[in-house]
Amino acid sequence: MVRHLPTLSIAMSVTSLALLLAQPATAETVTIGIGTQDTTTNTVTAGVVIRQLKLLEKYLPTSGKYANIKFEMEWQNFTSGPPVTNAMMANKLQIGMMGDYPLIVNGFTFESNPESKSRLIGIAAYSLSGSGNGMVVHKESAYYDLADLKGKLVSVPFGSAAHGMVLKALQDRGYPADFFQLVSQSPEVGSTNLQEKKIDAHADFVPFAELLPFRGFARKIFDGVETNLPTFHGIVVRTDFAEKYPEVVVAYMKAIIAANQWLRDNPKLAAEKIQEWTGISKEVVYIFLGPSGNMTTDPSIKPALIDAATTDVKVLQNLGRMKEFDPKKWVDDSYIRKAYAEMKLDYDARLASTKNYEIAGEDSFCKKPIGDPRKAGEVWVDDAGILPFASAACTLGAYADFKAKGKKINVTYVFDTARGIKLFADQAFFAVGGDEIAPFLLKKDAEAHAAKISGKVLGFEDAVKSAVTGGKT
Amino acid sequence: MSSPALLRHSEDTMASAMADVPPAPAATQSTPPSFGTLALRWFRLNQGTLRATAIGIASLIAFLLVWHLLTTYRVVFFVRFTNVPSPLAVYASFTKAIHDPKFLMHILLSCRRILMGFSLAALIGVPLGLIMGRFKLIHEIVFPVAEVLRPIPAIAWVPMAIMLWPTNEQSIVYITFLGSFFPILVNTLHGMSLVDPVLVRAAQCLGARERSIFREVYFPASLPHIFTGLTVGMGVAWVSLIAAEMISGQYGIGYFTWEAYSLVQYADIALGMIAIGVLGLGSSLLIRGVGQLVMPWRVK
Numbered sequence: 001m002v003r004h005l006p007t008l009s010i011a012m013s014v015t016s017l018a019l020l021l022a023q024p025a026t027a028e029t030v031t032i033g034i035g036t037q038d039t040t041t042n043t044v045t046a047g048v049v050i051r052q053l054k055l056l057e058k059y060l061p062t063s064g065k066y067a068n069i070k071f072e073m074e075w076q077n078f079t080s081g082p083p084v085t086n087a088m089m090a091n092k093l094q095i096g097m098m099g100d101y102p103l104i105v106n107g108f109t110f111e112s113n114p115e116s117k118s119r120l121i122g123i124a125a126y127s128l129s130g131s132g133n134g135m136v137v138h139k140e141s142a143y144y145d146l147a148d149l150k151g152k153l154v155s156v157p158f159g160s161a162a163h164g165m166v167l168k169a170l171q172d173r174g175y176p177a178d179f180f181q182l183v184s185q186s187p188e189v190g191s192t193n194l195q196e197k198k199i200d201a202h203a204d205f206v207p208f209a210e211l212l213p214f215r216g217f218a219r220k221i222f223d224g225v226e227t228n229l230p231t232f233h234g235i236v237v238r239t240d241f242a243e244k245y246p247e248v249v250v251a252y253m254k255a256i257i258a259a260n261q262w263l264r265d266n267p268k269l270a271a272e273k274i275q276e277w278t279g280i281s282k283e284v285v286y287i288f289l290g291p292s293g294n295m296t297t298d299p300s301i302k303p304a305l306i307d308a309a310t311t312d313v314k315v316l317q318n319l320g321r322m323k324e325f326d327p328k329k330w331v332d333d334s335y336i337r338k339a340y341a342e343m344k345l346d347y348d349a350r351l352a353s354t355k356n357y358e359i360a361g362e363d364s365f366c367k368k369p370i371g372d373p374r375k376a377g378e379v380w381v382d383d384a385g386i387l388p389f390a391s392a393a394c395t396l397g398a399y400a401d402f403k404a405k406g407k408k409i410n411v412t413y414v415f416d417t418a419r420g421i422k423l424f425a426d427q428a429f430f431a432v433g434g435d436e437i438a439p440f441l442l443k444k445d446a447e448a449h450a451a452k453i454s455g456k457v458l459g460f461e462d463a464v465k466s467a468v469t470g471g472k473t
Numbered sequence: 474m475s476s477p478a479l480l481r482h483s484e485d486t487m488a489s490a491m492a493d494v495p496p497a498p499a500a501t502q503s504t505p506p507s508f509g510t511l512a513l514r515w516f517r518l519n520q521g522t523l524r525a526t527a528i529g530i531a532s533l534i535a536f537l538l539v540w541h542l543l544t545t546y547r548v549v550f551f552v553r554f555t556n557v558p559s560p561l562a563v564y565a566s567f568t569k570a571i572h573d574p575k576f577l578m579h580i581l582l583s584c585r586r587i588l589m590g591f592s593l594a595a596l597i598g599v600p601l602g603l604i605m606g607r608f609k610l611i612h613e614i615v616f617p618v619a620e621v622l623r624p625i626p627a628i629a630w631v632p633m634a635i636m637l638w639p640t641n642e643q644s645i646v647y648i649t650f651l652g653s654f655f656p657i658l659v660n661t662l663h664g665m666s667l668v669d670p671v672l673v674r675a676a677q678c679l680g681a682r683e684r685s686i687f688r689e690v691y692f693p694a695s696l697p698h699i700f701t702g703l704t705v706g707m708g709v710a711w712v713s714l715i716a717a718e719m720i721s722g723q724y725g726i727g728y729f730t731w732e733a734y735s736l737v738q739y740a741d742i743a744l745g746m747i748a749i750g751v752l753g754l755g756s757s758l759l760i761r762g763v764g765q766l767v768m769p770w771r772v773k
Binding site for chain 2: 080082085086089090091105106109113114155157159160183184185186189192193196198
């Protein structure tokens with residue numbers, strides 16, 4: 001017995017060793033490195049949502065040549081695009097997502113990579129009017145318009161989508177390039193500097209132009225919509241990886257479609273989950289990704305976005321940051337088309353449509369259905385959910401009503417009367433006259449409108465009072 | 474090495490070494506030497522230095538050559554040189570940068586920041602280290618705080634530095650200050666702890682007061698360590714430069730490198746790195762030179 005034991009154990013260890021050795025021969029492990037930007041809210045449906053809901057695992061191919069391949073996902077989170085490009089160049093990441101300017105830099109940088117190029121294969125979210133990027137000033141400052149910032153110190157992360165917005169805004173208004181003293185600061189540095197009033201204004205990409213006002217120390221004075229230049233976040237892939245495993249890239253596209261569906265099915269839950277996963281306040285997530293939000297999540301690669309990218313290339317060339325680059329040749333929509341086809345969805349219909357999902361339903365305060373969603377409003381009541389209201393006046397009236405009933409209100413949204421972008425009601429300027437209450441992002445717009453309706457401009461609290469006393473429609 | 478006994482000794486050897494040299498010209502005074510013999514003599518005298526310089530230059534050229542070959546053939550041997558910029562590409566961005574007055578501005582501003590941060594660190598770190606080494610109570614109070622703050626990397630200080638100081642320039646100087654302060658403090662302390670207590674007692678027996686003991690015993694004895702601290706501190710000040718200049722947003726060689734990274738321009742990143750390396754080398758040499766002047770008794 002005692003003598004038999006060692007032989008038995010040797011036999012066992014030999015078999016287990018053989019099994020160990022045999023395993024890699026049958027199952028090959030392929031690592032997929034994916035670079036996300038969790039805090040950049042409009043990339044979440046291409047990144048953190050897929051990771052947390054394990055959507056990619058659901059669509060990964062398992063048959064044919066993939067029968068013996070085991071996939072391992074390596075998700076890496078960054079706060080801006082360039083580090084993603086860097087890791088993609090080093091082949092540590094195969095798939096990455098970032099905003100329009102970093103995307104172009106990505107495509108251009110890969111031109112000189114002998115191993116692989118990069119291709120734009122899908123869009124995470126976009127705004128055709130250029131919302132999402134914005135410029136904020138300190139709440140206590142006396143700046144209400146770009147014109148007030150003449151000669152002041154303005155910071156923006158160079159090479160970002162927000163940088164493009166600032167340059168376009170200067171160009172549109174015919175201001176010289178040195179109209180402000182423009183310096184480069186990352187979001188982290190710029191935010192702290194603005195809070196400490198070391199800079200006069202900070203321009204940034206999603207979600208900072210909304211997040212900083214929401215944190216309570218900043219005020220947005222310029223929104224990307226004023227430039228009317230589309231902005232977007234997209235997904236790029238290394239071509240060597242995509243050519244070797246095209247089905248994986250298609251699976252990734254399917255996961256994005258599924259993530260978008262999940263978001264639209266229950267935007268409130270999605271906002272809460274995204275807050276849990278990324279640390280960005282749910283109220284801020286919802287202003288971008290909720291119904292009638294400032295961003296449209298849609299993976300199709302719209303020609304308008306590529307045209308915008310071509311404009312962006314020119315801006316970078318003028319700065320001497322880039323040589324020849326043709327965004328049209330860099331786009332590859334074959335994967336997203338295949339994903340749509342395999343999911344029995346119509347890609348061309350999606351491509352042609354620029355519709356977001358909008359606020360709908362019944363106004364429980366004014367007792368009428370929602371007509372124009374971009375004139376409506378929403379109140380997020382802590383225990384009752386996000387309730388839609390037909391107009392700004394109804395929204396403010398409902399807000400006062402909830403307050404009177406002692407309900408806790410998270411946030412109230414209204415829409416800019418002129419530009420149709422979603423606003424935090426407590427940050428807006430209201431032109432109030434007669435029984436009309438018209439919210440605006442910019443003080444000067446509100447003043448112009450107030451003059452037209454011979455009314456006056458009120459802040460949020462006063463506008464609520466006037467909604468209660470007479471503005472109810 | 475740092476005790477005055479040794480100092481005396483090395484002064485002696487120094488003196489005798491100097492005594493060795495003068496007789497040579499004196500002997501040849503009668504017949505003026507030809508240019509050839511002068512050159513030969515100069516060569517013999519500086520043989521060591523010349524040798525070091527020649528080898529140094531050769532090794533730098535070899536480094537450039539290896540770098541060039543690795544990047545031209547895009548060598549992949551575990552370490553991958555596929556996308557690393559070649560020396561020629563870096564040289565091309567250097568020639569472009571040198572014609573840009575902004576680049577000079579970057580370098581000048583960085584040098585100023587380093588100089589200010591480093592000087593402050595030296596002015597505070599050295600006396601503090603001396604006092605901490607002499608008085609136990611102060612050591613017990615300051616040391617724990619210093620040890621907690623010391624390992625914090627420069628980049629983690631960025632948000633705090635912005636909030637602490639009224640202007641960005643001050644925040645930047647503060648971060649470079651922190652970088653050099655701790656090596657200076659720790660080395661000064663180390664120097665103080667190595668001072669031979671026998672010497673201190675001897676000085677006390679001879680009636681020296683506290684101030685004289687400080688001036689005559691402690692300070693000269695810990696000077697070599699102080700200078701080690703200064704050299705290391707200068708290096709770390711340059712190390713923390715990129716983190717510090719992230720705040721600046723427009724000027725500085727650290728900012729230049731950071732901006733090149735934001736726009737993924739590898740050649741410019743390498744140029745920034747090399748510029749920081751060269752400037753760091755220059756400033757370390759400067760400190761060593763000052764060290765030679767202050768401590769002539771030290772053998773090279």
